[in-house]
Amino acid sequence: xxxxxxxxxxxxxxxxxxxxxxxxxxxxxxxxxxxxxxxxxxxxxxxxxxxxxxxxxxxxxxxxxxxxxxxxxxxxxxxxxxxxxxxxxxxxxxxxxxxxxxxxxxxxxxxxxxxxxxxxxxxxxxxxxxxxxxxxxxxxxxxxxxxxxxxxxxxxxxxxxxxxxxxxxxxxxxxxxxxxxxxxxxxxxxxxxxxxxxxxxxxxxxxxxxxxxxxxxxxxxxxxxxxxxxxxxxxxxxxxxxxxxxxxxxxxxxxxxxxxxxxxxxxxxxx
Numbered sequence: 722x723x724x725x726x727x728x729x730x731x732x733x734x735x736x737x738x739x740x741x742x743x744x745x746x747x748x749x750x751x752x753x754x755x756x757x758x759x760x761x762x763x764x765x766x767x768x769x770x771x772x773x774x775x776x777x778x779x780x781x782x783x784x785x786x787x788x789x790x791x792x793x794x795x796x797x798x799x800x801x802x803x804x805x806x807x808x809x810x811x812x813x814x815x816x817x818x819x820x821x822x823x824x825x826x827x828x829x830x831x832x833x834x835x836x837x838x839x840x841x842x843x844x845x846x847x848x849x850x851x852x853x854x855x856x857x858x859x860x861x862x863x864x865x866x867x868x869x870x871x872x873x874x875x876x877x878x879x880x881x882x883x884x885x886x887x888x889x890x891x892x893x894x895x896x897x898x899x900x901x902x903x904x905x906x907x908x909x910x911x912x913x914x915x916x917x918x919x920x921x922x923x924x925x926x927x928x929x930x931x932x933x934x935x936x937x938x939x940x941x942x943x944x945x946x947x948x949x950x951x952x953x954x955x956x957x958x959x960x961x962x963x964x965x966x967x968x969x970x971x972x973x974x975x976x977x978x979x980x981x982x983x984x985x986x987x988x989x990x991x992x
Contacts, residue, residue: 787804788801788842789803790821790828791821792817794818796814796816796834797813797818798818798838809845810845812838812845814834814838815833816833819859820907822863825863825873826841827841827889828840828841829863830860831859831860832856833856835852835881836852836857837853837861837875838850839875849891850892851887851892853879855882857878859906859917860907861877861908862908862909865889872889872891873888875889878903878905878907882901883898884897884900884917886932898925900925901923903919904918905920906919906945909950911950913930914926914929914935915929915932916957916969917948918943918945922943922944922961923939923944924972936971936972941961941963942961943959943983944959945983946958946959953970954966955968958983958986960984962980962984
C-alpha cells in the first residue's frame with residue numbers, strides 16, 4: 722500500500738492504492754450549529770484491471786476538482802477526478818506502467834514495454850513516445866530550465882543500463898549515459914546535476930546539460946532507491962541496508978545509517 726497526501730485548495734485528498742483499486746478520501750470542513758468546524762468525510766474509488774504499484778500525482782490545473790494521474794499493472798495510465806474517482810481518460814501501453822510525472826500540460830510515464838510516453842494531461846492523447854532498450858521502471862524527472870533548449874528535459878532510467886535525457890516537447894534524444902546495470906532509480910535534478918542510482922551499486926551525479934559524469938559513489942549493493950537533494954546533500958538508500966548522505970558536489974560520504982533491510986524508497990511525487 723502506498724499513500725500520498727496532498728492539500729488541494731481547502732480539501733485534503735488521500736489516495737490509497739490497494740491491489741487494483743484506487744480509493745479517494747475527501748476530508749472537507751463544515752460548521753456545526755455551535756459554530757465548531759468538523760470534518761466531513763467522503764470516499765470514492767476506481768478499480769483498475771490489476772494491481773497499482775504507482776504513486777499517484779494530484780494536480781489542480783486540468784479540472785476544477787483536480788486530477789489524479791497514476792499507472793497500473795493492467796498496462797494503463799489513468800486520469801481520475803480527484804474528488805470522486807470518476808475516470809477522465811486512460812491510455813493503454815504494452816506493459817506495467819510506473820509512477821507518472823506531470824509538467825507543462827503533459828503526463829510523462831515509463832512502461833515495462835521499453836517506452837517513455839508523453840500524453841496530453843487533458844485528453845490522454847499520445848504526444849510522443851521514445852523507445853529504450855529495456856523496461857522502464859524509473860519515473861521521469863522533468864525540468865524546464867535547460868539553458869539551450871527551452872522546451873524542458875525529461876530524465877529517466879531504463880533497464881537497458883542507461884540514463885536518458887529527452888526533449889520534453891518532442892521526445893528527441895539529447896544524451897545517454899550508460900551505467901553497469903539496470904537503472905530502476907528515479908532521477909532527481911538539482912543545480913544542473915542529475916542524481917540517480919543504478920543496480921551496479923553506484924550513485925551517479927551527471928551534468929544535466931551534457932550527461933558527463935561529475936562523480937559516482939559505490940555502495941554495497943543495488944541502488945533502487947530514488948535520491949532526494951536538500952541543502953547540498955544527496956540522501957539515498959541502497960540494498961546494502963544503508964541510507965547515505967553524500968556531498969552533492971563531490972559525492973563524499975557525510976554519514977550513513979544502517980537499517981534492518983534493503984532501502985528501496987520510491988520517488989517523492991510532487992507537482
